[in-house]
Structures are given as C-alpha cells and as structure tokens.
Amino acid sequence: MENIKYITENFGKYDISSIDSYMSIGGFEALRKAVAMDGDAVAAVLSEAKIKGRGGAEYPMGRKWSQARVVKRPHHCVVCNADEGETCTFKDRELIKNDPFNLIEAIIIAGWTVNAEDAYIYLRAEYACLRPRIINAIQQAEEHDFLGKNILGTGWSYNIHLYSGAGAYVCGEGTALIRSIEGKAGRPRMKPPFMKQSGLFARPTCINNVESLSIVPHLLRNALPYMQAGTKESVGTKLISVGGNVNKPGVYEIPFGISIRDIIYDLAGGVQEGRNIRLIQFGGASGKISDDRILDIPYSYESFAANNLIIGSGSVLVIDERTSVIDFLRYTQDFFLHESCGQCTPCREGNRHIRIFLEKIKNGIHTDEDIRTMKTFATVMPMSSLCGLGETAQNALKSAFTIFPEVFTVKKSAGGI
Amino acid sequence: MIMEDMINLKINGMPVRVHKGTKILEAARLLHIDIPHLCYHPDQRIKARCRICSVEVVGKKRLLAACATECWEGMEVFTDTKVVRDTQRGILQLIMADHEENCLTCPRNGNCVLQQLCSRFNILRPNLTHVAEHLTVRTGNPSLVHDPEKCVKCGRCIRVCKDVQGIEAIGFAGRSTGLKVTTPYEDDFAKTDCVLCGQCTVVCPVGALVERDDTDKVLDAIFDPAKKVIVQTAPSVRVALGDAFGLPDGSIVTKKMVAALRMIGFDKVFDTNYGADLTITEEACELIDRLKNNRKMPMTTSCCPAWVNFVEKHYPGEIEHLSSTKSPMSIFSAVLKTQYARQEKIAPENIFSVAVMPCIAKKYEARRPELGKNGNFDTDAVITTRGLIKLIKYIGIDFVNLQEDEFDDPMGESTGAGAIFGTTGGVMEAALRTAYEWLTGREMPTLEYTPVRGFEGIKEAQVKIDKYNLKIAVVHTLKNAALVMNKLQVGQCDYDFIEIMACPGGCVGGGGQPVTTTFAATKKRMSALYEIDRSSKLRRSHENPYLKKLYAEFLVSPGSDKAHQLLHTCYQARTKEFDF
Numbered sequence: 003m004e005n006i007k008y009i010t011e012n013f014g015k016y017d018i019s020s021i022d023s024y025m026s027i028g029g030f031e032a033l034r035k036a037v038a039m040d041g042d043a044v045a046a047v048l049s050e051a052k053i054k055g056r057g058g059a060e061y062p063m064g065r066k067w068s069q070a071r072v073v074k075r076p077h078h079c080v081v082c083n084a085d086e087g088e089t090c091t092f093k094d095r096e097l098i099k100n101d102p103f104n105l106i107e108a109i110i111i112a113g114w115t116v117n118a119e120d121a122y123i124y125l126r127a128e129y130a131c132l133r134p135r136i137i138n139a140i141q142q143a144e145e146h147d148f149l150g151k152n153i154l155g156t157g158w159s160y161n162i163h164l165y166s167g168a169g170a171y172v173c174g175e176g177t178a179l180i181r182s183i184e185g186k187a188g189r190p191r192m193k194p195p196f197m198k199q200s201g202l203f204a205r206p207t208c209i210n211n212v213e214s215l216s217i218v219p220h221l222l223r224n225a226l227p228y229m230q231a232g233t234k235e236s237v238g239t240k241l242i243s244v245g246g247n248v249n250k251p252g253v254y255e256i257p258f259g260i261s262i263r264d265i266i267y268d269l270a271g272g273v274q275e276g277r278n279i280r281l282i283q284f285g286g287a288s289g290k291i292s293d294d295r296i297l298d299i300p301y302s303y304e305s306f307a308a309n310n311l312i313i314g315s316g317s318v319l320v321i322d323e324r325t326s327v328i329d330f331l332r333y334t335q336d337f338f339l340h341e342s343c344g345q346c347t348p349c350r351e352g353n354r355h356i357r358i359f360l361e362k363i364k365n366g367i368h369t370d371e372d373i374r375t376m377k378t379f380a381t382v383m384p385m386s387s388l389c390g391l392g393e394t395a396q397n398a399l400k401s402a403f404t405i406f407p408e409v410f411t412v413k414k415s416a417g418g419i
Numbered sequence: 420m421i422m423e424d425m426i427n428l429k430i431n432g433m434p435v436r437v438h439k440g441t442k443i444l445e446a447a448r449l450l451h452i453d454i455p456h457l458c459y460h461p462d463q464r465i466k467a468r469c470r471i472c473s474v475e476v477v478g479k480k481r482l483l484a485a486c487a488t489e490c491w492e493g494m495e496v497f498t499d500t501k502v503v504r505d506t507q508r509g510i511l512q513l514i515m516a517d518h519e520e521n522c523l524t525c526p527r528n529g530n531c532v533l534q535q536l537c538s539r540f541n542i543l544r545p546n547l548t549h550v551a552e553h554l555t556v557r558t559g560n561p562s563l564v565h566d567p568e569k570c571v572k573c574g575r576c577i578r579v580c581k582d583v584q585g586i587e588a589i590g591f592a593g594r595s596t597g598l599k600v601t602t603p604y605e606d607d608f609a610k611t612d613c614v615l616c617g618q619c620t621v622v623c624p625v626g627a628l629v630e631r632d633d634t635d636k637v638l639d640a641i642f643d644p645a646k647k648v649i650v651q652t653a654p655s656v657r658v659a660l661g662d663a664f665g666l667p668d669g670s671i672v673t674k675k676m677v678a679a680l681r682m683i684g685f686d687k688v689f690d691t692n693y694g695a696d697l698t699i700t701e702e703a704c705e706l707i708d709r710l711k712n713n714r715k716m717p718m719t720t721s722c723c724p725a726w727v728n729f730v731e732k733h734y735p736g737e738i739e740h741l742s743s744t745k746s747p748m749s750i751f752s753a754v755l756k757t758q759y760a761r762q763e764k765i766a767p768e769n770i771f772s773v774a775v776m777p778c779i780a781k782k783y784e785a786r787r788p789e790l791g792k793n794g795n796f797d798t799d800a801v802i803t804t805r806g807l808i809k810l811i812k813y814i815g816i817d818f819v820n821l822q823e824d825e826f827d828d829p830m831g832e833s834t835g836a837g838a839i840f841g842t843t844g845g846v847m848e849a850a851l852r853t854a855y856e857w858l859t860g861r862e863m864p865t866l867e868y869t870p871v872r873g874f875e876g877i878k879e880a881q882v883k884i885d886k887y888n889l890k891i892a893v894v895h896t897l898k899n900a901a902l903v904m905n906k907l908q909v910g911q912c913d914y915d916f917i918e919i920m921a922c923p924g925g926c927v928g929g930g931g932q933p934v935t936t937t938f939a940a941t942k943k944r945m946s947a948l949y950e951i952d953r954s955s956k957l958r959r960s961h962e963n964p965y966l967k968k969l970y971a972e973f974l975v976s977p978g979s980d981k982a983h984q985l986l987h988t989c990y991q992a993r994t995k996e997f998d999f
C-alpha cells in the first residue's frame with residue numbers, strides 16, 4: 003500500500019534534541035507564516051482542512067479556534083491535552099517522541115491564533131519518559147526567542163508549562179484535566195461554563211489534542227498534499243494506533259478513505275496465526291465495536307457514522323476468535339469501573355451493576371429480566387451521566403446488543419420452566 | 420421588570436415565564452411541579468452530581484440536569500416521559516443498591532429525602548444486586564455521628580463545611596465505587612478541623628450525618644422517680660419547632676412548646692432566656708471592666724459553643740479575647756444546681772438538667788469538665804430541636820392544637836433581650852442595652868439597634884456610649900469569623916466588641932434545627948425573635964426580676980467574686996485534638 007507521510011513527515015529527519023537541526027528542515031517557518039497572518043486566517047486554514055479534534059470528541063478544530071479568539075475575557079490560555087488514556091491509543095506518544103519541536107511550534111501557533119498568554123501541556127503520568135525531551139524543546143525554543151517576551155518582534159509574549167497527570171483516565175476529559183493542573187482532584191465538572199469562557203484557573207481556555215495540534219505547522223507550510231488526501235468529508239490523513247491480535251501492531255499514518263481491511267491485513271500484517279476476527283473496537287475503550295462485516299467500509303468520519311461507529315481517538319483494536327464477546331465486554335467494563343471518578347450516581351453505580359450482569363451472562367445464570375434491566379441501565383447511564391466518561395462507557399456494550407445479540411440470549415434448560 | 424430579562428418556556432406543555440438565569444428546577448416550582456432532587460440545596464451552589472433531576476429537553480439527545488440547566492427562550496421541557504421516569508427511577512435504584520437498608524432503625528426514618536423519593540417512585544423491590552459494603556460508623560465525640568453506609572455522596576455536607584463554614588473537615592476521597600465522604604486521613608472528628616457546628620447534619624438528606632441522640636437518656640431520667648428533671652429551652656427553638664408540625668416558617672410556638680414539655684413529663688419547664696439575661700448582665704459588666712481597665716481587647720462573645728471550639732482549635736493564641744462569661748445554657752445550669760437547688764431544698768445530684776438547644780456543639784459544651792463539679796456536669800443532657808420533635812411525636816401530642824401554657828417560676832422569667840440571643844446580632848443588641856444604661860445612667864434612646872440586624876455576614880457599627888466610642892462587629896458563619904480572626908491575629912482589628920455565631924443567621928439557623936432549615940426559613944425565625952422582643956414587657960436583661968433577686972440574695976453584684984466563681988469559665992488552647 004502507498005505510504006503517506008504528512009503529519010509524520012519529520013519523523014527521523016532531524017535530531018530531536020536540537021532546535022537547530024529542526025530549523026534546518028524548515029522548523030518554525032510555519033510560526034513565522036502564522037504571525038504574519040491574522041488569527042482568523044489561521045483558523046480558516048483549519049476549517050478548510052475540516053480537522054476534527056483527534057482526542058476523541060471530534061469537535062471541528064477551526065471552529066474551536068475562531069470561537070476561542072473572540073472571547074472577550076482577558077488572559078487566554080492554551081492547553082495541549084497529552085493525557086492519551088484511551089485504550090489501544092498511542093499515536094500522541096509517537097508524535098512527542100519523534101517530533102517534539104513540531105508540537106512546540108504548533109502550541110505557539112495556537113497561542114498566537116487565540117491571543118493566549120500561556121500554554122500548558124498536560125502529559126499523562128505513564129509518559130514520564132517523554133518529559134526530558136519536551137522540557138528540552140521548550141528550553142531551546144525559549145533560548146531562540148520563540149517563547150518568552152516579544153516573540154519574533156511581534157510584541158506578543160507567551161510561555162509553555164509542562165504538567166504531568168497522576169494516572170487517571172478521566173483526566174483526559176477537559177474539565178477534569180484543568181482541575182488536575184489546578185491541583186484539585188481530577189473530577190469533571192458540569193458545563194457550562196464552557197472551557198472557552200472559563201477553563202484553567204477560570205481563564206478562557208482552548209484545549210487541543212497532540213495530534214490535532216501537530217497537523218497545524220505542516221498545514222501552514224504546505225497544505226496541498228493534505229488537502230489532496232482523504233475523502234470529501236474526511237480530508238487529509240490520520241494517525242491510527244492498531245493493536246490487539248495483529249501481526250504488526252503500531253502507529254500508522256493513513257489517508258482517510260482506505261478500507262479497514264487494508265488497515266488490518268495490509269498495514270498491520272493480518273491477524274496472528276491467521277485466526278478469524280471476533281470483533282474490532284474503534285476509538286478506545288469508549289468506542290463502539292463491530293465484527294468483520296465492516297472490513298470493506300472506508301475509514302472516514304462519514305462512513306463510520308453511517309455504520310454506527312466512531313473514529314474517536316483513532317485506535318483500531320483487533321480481537322481474535324480466542325476471546326469471547328462477553329469476556330471482552332467484561333474487561334472493558336472493568337476498565338470503566340476502575341476509571342470512573344465516582345462523583346455522579348449513574349456512572350459510579352451503573353458501571354458496577356453492568357459488570358455484575360456481564361458476570362452473570364458469563365456464568366450462564368442470567369434471566370430475561372436481567373437482560374432487560376441491563377439494557378435499561380445501559381441507556382440510563384449515557385442519558386444522565388455528568389461527563390463524557392459515563393456517556394460513552396456503555397458504547398461497546400450497546401453496539402454488542404446489535405452486533406452480537408446471540409450472546410445475550412437466555413439459554414432455556416432442558417427441563418424448562 | 421425589564422422585558423428582555425424574561426424568558427418563556429414550556430414545561431410538560433404548560434407555559435411559564437421566568438427571569439433569565441432561572442434553572443429548570445426552579446421554573447418547574449412556579450408550576451407547582453417538584454422535580455426530584457438529592458444533591459440540590461437552595462442555599463448551596465449547584466453540584467449536579469446525583470443526576471436524579473434529569474429531564475428531557477426537546478432537541479437535546481441526552482437528558483439535562485434540571486438543577487443546573489438555565490432556561491432558554493422557547494425551551495420545551497418534559498419531566499414525566501418514559502425515558503425520564505426510567506432514568507430517575509433507575510438512579511434511585513442504583514442508590515438503593517448501595518444503601519444500608521435499615522430504614523426502620525434509622526435516625527432519619529420519616530424525614531429522609533431518599534425514603535420520600537423511593538415512596539414517590541414506588542420502589543417496591545430491588546432489581547439490582549445489593550452491593551453495600553459494611554463501613555465503620557464514626558462516633559468518637561459527643562455531638563456528631565457519621566454513618567458512611569447511608570451516604571448517597573450528594574456532597575451537601577462538604578459544601579456547607581467548606582463554603583459556609585470554611586472548615587473543610589470533610590471531603591471526597593477515592594474514585595469510582597470507592598468514592599466516599601471522609602475526614603483527612605480518615606481520622607475521627609476530634610483530630611480534624613471540625614468544631615461540631617452540626618451544619619452538615621442539617622443539610623444531609625439521609626441519615627449519614629446525624630447528631631448523637633440523647634432523647635433516651637432524657638426519658639430514662641424522667642422515668643427515674645429519684646430525679647427531678649428540669650428542662651430549659653433556648654430562644655431559637657420556639658421559632659423553629661413549628662416547622663416540623665406543618666406550621667409556617669418562623670411561627671412563634673412558645674406556649675405550645677411549654678405545654679408539650681410538661682406532657683413529656685418534665686418536672687419544671689424553664690427558659691434559657693433567663694440564662695441569656697444573666698450572660699448579658701455579666702458580659703456587659705466584663706466589657707465595661709475591660710474598657711475601663713485597658714484589658715485585652717477586643718472582647719468577643721462566647722455563648723456559641725462551635726465558635727468557642729473554633730477559637731480553641733484554630734486560633735489558640737487568641738483565647739483571651741473570648742468573654743469568660745458562661746453561655747446561657749451553662750450559666751443557667753450552674754444557677755440551677757446551686758442557688759435553685761438550695762432554695763427548693765433539692766440535692767443537686769438529684770436534679771437532672773436537660774437543655775433543648777438548636778445546636779449539636781452544645782452536647783460537647785455540656786461535657787466540658789470546667790462546666791461541672793467533681794465529675795458531675797451542670798447540664799446532664801442536651802437534646803436538639805430535632806430531638807424535641809422526636810419526643811413530642813413519641814408521646815403522640817397533637818402539637819398544633821395544644822392548649823397553651825406558661826413557663827414555670829422563677830427561672831422561666833426572661834426579657835426580650837434574652838429572646839434575641841437566638842439570632843445573629845441579638846447578643847450585641849442585648850449587651851448594648853445594658854452596657855449603655857450602666858455607663859451613662861440613662862436608658863438607650865431607642866432600644867432597637869438596627870445596624871446589627873440582618874443577614875449580612877459581617878456587620879460593623881460605631882456606638883457612642885458616654886466617653887467611649889465603641890467600634891463593634893457582628894459576625895456569623897465561621898468562614899466570616901476566620902476573616903475577622905485573621906485580621907485580629909496580625910493586629911489589624913480595631914473593634915472593641917465582636918459578636919460571633921458559628922451558624923448562618925445565628926442559632927435560628929443552628930446545626931440542631933429541623934432538617935428543613937434553609938436561609939429563607941432562618942430569616943423568618945429571626946423576625947419572629949424580634950417580634951417576641953418587641954412584645955415583651957421587659958426588654959433589658961438587667962431588669963429581669965429573678966435575676967435581680969439572685970444578685971441581691973446570692974451573687975452580690977454583676978462581676979463580683981461570687982459571680983465570677985459561678986458564672987464564668989475558662990478556655991483551653993488546643994492542638995487539633997479535642998478531649999472527648
């Protein structure tokens with residue numbers, strides 16, 4: 003399959019410890035271009051490229067930036083969400099590991115666009131090994147006056163701060179993330195107030211995923227290859243994390259529109275030992291699942307929506323026939339049972355009861371009423387939870403009701419009742 | 420009313436017009452619909468965590484929390500569709516599956532919000548596995564009981580402790596199903612910053628935070644033929660008790676309360692207001708003494724036990740500012756077990772002194788070793804307004820239709836100044852009435868001193884009395900008290916006399932008041948106390964005839980050595996630990 007390198011263009015091309023090396027391949031040219039542009043024009047570039055937030059929420063990025071820049075309140079700030087916590091998602095790690103200066107450049111462009119005074123990188127606890135290279139990149143950018151006072155003679159001042167999380171999945175949710183930076187317990191809060199109005203330290207906050215940001219410098223330097231890739235509604239390329247029972251798990255950059263079969267059987271080298279696929283989960287633990295009937299649909303926002311799937315964080319988790327659907331759902335449920343913050347009733351209590359029902363099904367002792375009750379709570383939870391975690395925690399289960407109805411049927415014993 | 424500030428919406432098809440910023444839950448109330456809620460409390464900021472108020476809004480994929488969502492123009496809300504019922508009922512079932520189900524033996528049996536919701540949603544049998552774990556009850560103190568098995572994690576207690584009192588003795592810990600309300604390091608309350616104000620027991624919707632119940636102790640004494648059981652009632656109880664029997668907030672039920680106490684079986688029914696008159700007389704005398712002899716200033720009141728605990732624990736270096744005069748409850752009990760016992764020829768150990776208080780910190784005050792003799796406490800038992808409600812219900816009294824009755828003599832005699840002790844600003848006003856007269860030899864020109872009245876957190880005023888230009892302050896809630904104390908600590912506080920009460924609104928909003936207490940109810944109770952004062956024949960504490968007699972026959976004069984021995988106390992700078 004044709005190899006496309008756009009977002010990952012710089013990987014391996016420069017010495018990631020040296021800003022001079024980065025600049026020798028065109029680093030910070032995008033920033034120079036950006037500061038010569040009006041912020042609206044920068045946001046317009048993103049809108050034209052139809053970039054959707056790549057942490058999972060899929061919010062249009064150009065709209066986010068143009069909304070953020072017009073908020074009247076002072077002391078705007080930018081947050082880079084590097085709390086990559088979705089299961090089977092590790093693309094942001096590769097971006098930071100292989101191209102840290104591009105991310106720093108992107109965060110500076112974001113700050114310029116939304117008139118921010120500060121930026122904060124919130125790095126997941128497990129990525130502690132990446133801290134030195136981020137700190138080094140920030141320091142060198144400061145030394146070269148890309149950060150600090152009067153950047154590139156514009157009179158604009160801007161700094162980047164690095165924070166590490168403490169290992170909670172829910173802190174990838176924006177409001178929990180900012181609370182964690184503020185030194186509070188990382189529990190989401192209700193919205194409104196929205197981030198753009200009152201986020202980190204009650205300042206207008208524009209929060210973006212690592213991958214979303216990383217596209218920006220490339221786009222400003224040379225948009226054409228990106229604009230030519232992909233489909234009509236899903237422009238450009240995407241980093242996907244392929245994992246599970248495949249021969250070559252890893253991060254791949256793909257143009258939108260290639261088939262899932264291509265992803266699994268070509269890029270990822272097929273299923274281990276030629277086994278059959280039991281199910282595929284897209285977009286992390288909060289994503290939906292499908293069986294191999296969707297192998298030939300294109301990987302794009304519009305085709306996923308038509309097939310009741312979500313791209314989300316861009317993960318593709320392949321589970322082969324050795325794992326049963328119920329076991330997979332049990333593991334997913336264990337994940338949410340551990341990661342729920344516990345503050346709102348439906349999520350705190352709902353997860354554990356869904357888990358109990360799944361255990362009953364596993365043991366074959368469930369009744370029709372159990373299934374009815376479980377279905378009710380699989381609806382109650384997303385309908386009424388406070389944040390996105392509770393809203394999406396039953397996505398896998400709910401898609402399983404449709405795709406694998408047979409695993410929930412009650413087996414009548416020979417004696418009958 | 421500006422037209423643009425109004426919003427039109429429909430709830431269950433019915434049109435309603437509300438101010439901009441109104442939440443769905445409040446808008447529904449205008450249509451006489453009560454959307455179920457647990458974590459919502461009218462005096463607290465929105466938490467939106469129980470989610471039981473989830474309602475359907477046309478155009479929205481998910482349900483919205485009615486407590487948190489502001490109405491918008493043209494909004495269409497449904498509170499009674501199938502999906503809303505399934506969700507609200509489902510949330511209730513989830514809570515019940517993690518709730519210790521011992522309603523019949525729960526202190527909140529009959530006035531529990533969760534119980535009421537279960538009845539409303541017709542929860543007849545559990546459909547989920549019972550997952551409640553056994554958790555240890557926290558009891559190591561005389562006032563407060565914390566039973567985490569009953570907790571619904573609504574966070575009301577945490578909000579009141581932090582936002583109103585500024586104490587933060589409790590908070591959330593853990594995550595997911597391990598989330599719990601607990602103290603720092605899971606210590607007992609004695610080791611925390613808690614001062615036992617009891618506000619958490621007022622806002623708790625269930626039986627997770629309740630007072631230590633002493634009503635059985637009182638009944639045991641009543642059944643003991645050897646005991647003369649004498650009750651005193653704090654000023655704020657008579658304006659709060661009626662709430663529990665369906666009367667409007669702030670109804671004055673003094674005489675029905677006296678009748679009920681007699682029916683419960685108390686041998687004498689006396690009035691803490693008498694103690695308040697004594698406290699004022701001694702405190703006014705102490706203030707004048709401090710002023711004249713340039714002793715430690717400013718002087719602060721010391722009638723509020725949670726406030727005293729707060730100073731001892733949080734500002735141990737400032738205890739000399741506290742007036743040494745005992746609180747009305749303790750001053751009353753001291754007189755009861757000495758002069759009254761002598762006069763009535765009863766052995767003090769045969770008197771069982773009961774206090775009905777709007778407060779749970781009083782339960783700890785009654786156990787202070789300095790307020791008793793040889794291990795016998797002056798006050799034998801303290802029950803709260805809520806405790807009294809239980810006793811009235813136990814006897815089966817039709818409270819609303821009771822024949823009215825009068826306090827007994829002599830310690831049932833009191834003045835209007837004693838009555839207003841129960842509200843923020845009342846102690847100050849009462850003290851000024853007496854101090855003014857003693858310093859100038861004249862009556863205060865107007866007895867009603869309005870600058871110290873009202874619900875504002877910190878009120879300041881200057882009063883010219885004789886040659887003194889007194890700078891005074893009236894403070895309620897401990898969050899406000901901390902603001903004043905922080906200034907005082909660094910010498911930036913030039914007040915002469917400060918009245919401080921721990922609870923919002925003073926004792927009328929006390930931690931032992933009915934669980935239906937809100938700021939709105941508290942304000943009505945405040946007005947009721949001022950009404951009692953206005954209609955009193957005597958309105959200055961030192962005019963109380965039995966008080967005059969006491970000084971003439973026994974105590975010589977206010978501030979005398981004898982008075983100091985009997986009516987004053989001392990305080991102890993403490994580390995974070997109490998000696999419960």
